[in-house]
């Protein structure tokens with residue numbers, strides 16, 4: 397047990413899913429040739445004027461509402477000044493003292509206990525361009541190449557209170573935040589693709605001490621896993637420093653995924669050094685209260701509410717409900733499946749079992765899925781009717797997953813229909829008994845495991861298509877009469 | 879004196895300006911003159927007046943989320959001091 401309490405706050409940047417950039421009409425499409433989605437505005441050429449994309453404001457307000465924030469009646473943009481070649485204007489248009497939303501929270505569950513994590517603020521800002529360094533690292537590079545396609549892509553930055561106390565809490569917070577953002581449809585929120593980025597502020601203090609210790613900010617975290625690993629590394633690093641009587645330096649550190657370590661990047665500039673001042677090119681934003689209320693009413697069911705519904709109405713165990721609602725993709729698939737299929741628990745089992753296992757092993761995303769909920773419902777109905785066995789159902793499912801074909805089609809094509817016809821099975825059993833006299837003798841002599849062997853032979857002879865329940869019943873009857 | 883040498887040096891560094899001794903002296907004086915003039919504003923009674931974020935009587939100037947053509951890459955890069963592979967070449971950063 398450590399002597400120190402861990403204090404963590406997050407700054408999460410979310411790329412908004414708008415068609416155009418925040419202050420100009422350039423497309424936000426990903427993957428264009430370098431510098432083809434650029435215009436004088438997002439290049440910051442003199443004499444140009446930014447104009448706010450109204451969708452950005454709408455998405456930011458939606459996010460604020462979904463994260464239980466108060467929406468500012470009066471909000472404005474500011475210039476954050478710093479020199480870096482990914483920023484053509486030498487300032488970033490952001491929001492400083494009057495952000496669009498403040499004072500929110502997210503409820504998370506860790507170790508069976510609910511905890512509320514405060515959200516300090518949400519503000520709108522523009523993304524910077526992308527730099528490619530000519531050399532293996534930024535410090536040894538001979539120079540850099542700038543692509544400004546990303547410059548001006550709209551972002552919201554969601555700043556949490558320093559309320560998290562462990563890597564587990566951070567993971568739960570991030571997962572819930574990601575799910576909420578996905579549900580309200582303002583971003584893809586995919587960390588691996590950079591549409592959700594997370595910086596971690598972490599400090600330690602002796603238990604019982606009121607003031608926070610000096611914190612380090614960790615950047616370059618590209619997956620949930622790297623967030624967790626970086627936090628564990630950083631806790632150990634700061635612990636070592638404090639235990640040796642040293643002092644943690646306030647600085648920005650970068651996470652090196654291959655080395656599994658954080659490295660000092662630069663000491664943190666004081667916030668004063670950014671010399672924020674009101675952006676004179678953009679007038680203030682005064683949001684209409686009725687419009688905000690309309691957006692609030694139009695919010696979709698959010699993960700926590702959906703989870704409660706699955707527990708109370710569908711009678712799913714809490715664990716199942718958590719997993720099903722943790723991402724919009726899973727939740728949508730479940731809802732789709734339930735529209736055509738009644739057994740909630742079985743639906744959940746198949747999604748969490750077969751479906752998610754296949755998606756993980758083949759690295760398939762919900763948007764790339766070939767199997768549709770309606771077809772999956774048909775498969776489960778065939779299984780329930782006894783038309784196919786559980787084992788066959790998994791085979792059919794695998795093919796549906798790969799090809800997107802309908803269950804009935806595959807069952808028919810491959811002749812996989814389960815044989816429940818007593819006469820047909822009876823004939824096969826008679827053959828098996830005639831061909832395996834030794835096992836029959838063993839069974840009569842008291843060796844019960846011989847039964848299993850005989851069942852296996854029947855299943856083999858029917859290529860797994862015989863209804864196991866019928867096989868067991870008939871075999872028992874026949875053996876007892878021998 | 880509100881602006882001393884340290885402030886000028888810091889601001890120059892943040893602005894990536896290389897100042898010589900004469901310039902530093904000049905800016906210390908000029909910046910102090912400007913700030914002294916601005917001090918006059920402090921004599922105005924602003925009690926009950928809301929802070930102003932923008933000088934024009936405008937609010938909520940926005941555009942629809944509709945894609946407009948970007949600029950031709952050739953034009954965009956026309957002023958680049960150093961174009962490499964369709965990108966802006968910049969000197970070593972750190």
Ligand SMILES: [Zn+2]
Nearest residue numbers: 420422435438
């Ligand atoms: Zn543009």
